[in-house]
Each structure stands twice: as C-alpha cells, then as structure tokens.
Amino acid sequence: MSDERLTDDALMTDTAERPRRGVKSYVLRAGRMTAAQNRGLEEVWPRLGLSVEDGLQDLDVLFGRRAPRVVEIGFGMGGSLIEQAEAHPDTDFIGIEVHAPGVGKLLDEADKRGLTNLRVYRDDALAVLTHCLPEASLDGLQLFFPDPWPKKKHHKRRIVQPAFVELVRTRLKPGGQLHMATDWQAYAEHMAEIMADAPGYRNTATDGPYVARPEFRPLTKFERRGAQLGHGVWDLIFVRAD
Template sequence: MSDALNPHRRPARTPRFPDGPQPDPAGSHHERRIRSFQPRRSRVTAGQADAIERLWPLWGLDIDGRRTLDLTELFGNDHPVVLEIGFGMGEATAQMAGDDPGTNILAVDVHTPGQGNLLNLAEKGRLTNVRVANGDAIILLREMIAPDALAGLRVYFPDPWPKKRHHKRRLIQPEFLDLAATRLRPGAVLHCATDWEPYAEQMLEVLTAHPRFVNTRSDGGFAPRPGFRPLTRFEGQGLDKGHVVRDLLFLRV
C-alpha cells in the first residue's frame, strides 16, 4: 500500500532545526540497547534556537555511528580531548573550557535547550575548544572514537535511576567501563560525580573492581571535589537540600 493510501501511517516529522541536532541521529543503523538516559523535552528559547541555527554547522555534530572522528580535524588542533557525557545547560562545561584552553572538550547530551545554551556560552566566551555532540554516548564511544584517543572522561550527575528495577539503566556499569577503557589512553582520568549516595557506592564498587582503572585516592575512597570542576547550579540546589556530593577520580592503567 502506498503512503498516500495508508491512513494509519504517520507523516515523517520535520526536524525543528533542519541543519541542527536531529531527533534520532543513529536511526536504525545500530542495535537498540537499554538507554542510560531519559530524553527531556522543554522549550527552546529564542537565544538557544539562534545559537543552534548559526553555530551547529560549525561546532555541533550528530552521533550517527557511521564514521570514526578525526579529533584533530574536529577541533583544528592536536590538544588533548576530554569527553563529557551529560552537560545539562553547559555552564560548568563552558567554565572548564575557559579555564583550560589547552584541553578540548567534546560534550555530549540529548537536551536541545542545553545544546543551544552551551553553543551560546561558547560563542560569548570565544571558546574554540568546545564541540557539542547530540545522541547516544555509547554509540559515540563504540563507533566513532578511536582506541586510546581520549585524555579524559567526565560523567557528572548522571541519571541515578533510583528505582531498583531501573538500576540496569545506570551508565556506570562494568560493560561501560570495558568500552571506556579502550578509548581512554593510559594515564587518562575518569571523573564521576553524583549526589545520589547509593549510585556513588555502586560507582565506587564497579570502578574499584575493574582491572583497567585504579583509584587516585590511596585510601580507596571518594575524592574531594577538585578545583577544576565548578560548583554547578544543580549541585548547589542539592547541597541546599542536604545532599552529599561524591567525586570519584580513577586512572586508566
């Protein structure tokens, strides 16, 4: 039956930004898996939309899983590259990029307003060391990042999936660490932070047990927040509510 004669077929959705981040960039090209993130839909402001329309072709990329990225070409230099998974509205990412211009940050998220906000902050701060990726970070790591290509990996305040039946959706699992270890060069730092105590304990357990990572803390515990990780608005709200924030810094060996 042709599309015109099939009344039940939904018309193809026109992307909000035809030249910007796509709703499902990898499509059906890669097997589906348990998602460790929950896409959030919220209103894109005029400023965020303008940043996406102007800057996505320059500083954005969709995670389609169809090519291996040349990170030197992507950033236009050979500085070390740190991957940040889940950057929210991008304020902390922009601050870290500004404080350390000699490190490139490849920042991944699926939240369109956050993508636009980070692009806007990068332009205002003249941060040429930031690139914004849209889509599934697992596909990015597995299909698009070469072995030993990354100088660091940051996972700040990932979704804790607090219900027990959802724990399998948590990002920091042995299988994820197996993949991350192949993309991080020896001596690279995997830095996690969370304000959800049960998730922090799980992170510490699985990282400690993994043979390719070693805790930077000699006592084998959590680390104090390092000076290079800014205190985010989200984190501040949690602290005001009495949450305890845990940082974990592990070396890839």
C-alpha cells in the same frame, strides 16, 4: 543534573560486552526552546556540532591542533562545560548531550564567548564512543550527576555498568582519567563497586573509594543548593592503568 543517558541498542566494540537490548539510561523530555537556544542550534551548530553519521574522527584535524582532549557525557545546560573550556584554552572539550535545549544553550554561549576548543554531539553517548572517538585518544572522560535511577527495578538503566566503563577505558589514553560525580550515595556506592571490579583501572583515592571535589570541577548551582540542604556529593576518579 546531567541529562545524557546511555542507550543500549547502539553497537559496541568487541572489547565491551553488549548491554541488554532495549534498555536505555535516559528519557527524552520535551521542553520549550528559547530564542538563544534556537540560535545555537540553527546558527552555531554548523560550526561546532558533530554527528555520529560523521564517523570516526581525527581529533587533531577536527580541532586543528594536537592538545589534551576531554569528553563530558550529559552536560545538561552546559554551564560546567563552558566554564572548563573557557578556563582551559589549551585543552579541547567534546560534550555529548541528547536534549535540545541544553545543546542549544551551550552552543549559543560558546559562540558568544568565542570558544574554539569545544565541539558538541547531540547523540547517544555509547554510539559516539563506539563509532566516533578513536581508541586511546582521550585524556579524560567526565560523567557528572547522571540520572541515579533510584528504584531497584530501574538500576539496569544506570549508565555506569561494566560494559560502559570498559568501553570508556579503551578510549582513554594510558593514564587518562574517568571522573564521575553523584549526589546519590547509593549510586556512588554502585559506581565504586563497578570500578572495583573493572580491569585496567587504578583508583586515585588514597582513603576509601572517593576523592574530594577537585578544583577543576566547577561547582554547579544545583550542587551549591544541595550543600546548603546538607546533601553530600561523591567524586570518583580512576585512571587507565595499562
């Protein structure tokens, strides 16, 4: 499940409403670090790691080429993102994750596989979108299995809110995709409601708000286990329409 969550105390662009101060959509959790994860953070980070303090990026300079660009928010332990980067060498990927074990594991694995089309932020997603990624620079943004915050009193912590999807829209190219997936039906319905009211988007679904899982989204171990237990998964893909 995705571990990246939205913090609300970062600044937003003028195109998006600022969320309520102090409300966060993630909780930092302590965890043990393996030798491989420590290696990723210590040895690979200098080559593939990025920071909000680096400021606005020229993505062509960053990757040394012009190519399609996809951002994944909350890649967890990185398995899905690694699989995509390896399967699509002609696309550049940027992962955003706040938890050190996942960042370290992804960096270690990327190095072992010799991936050059992947960069990583260990920062808040909202800050990265606001300060580091140029407007109309992304071909896609992925948000897979974010924390559903199921209790009603915690719904304000959900990352999918009007201000967030508007900020994402400004970073997508016209025709760029916002792809979300969740295994919580109530959260899927929340996502669909937010997107139905979001200006400047078009739903790619033709029968209801959801689409079948596209082949390019890797099937995670978590998802396979859920399917065996009869759990559903809902995918939503919207494109920037203007």
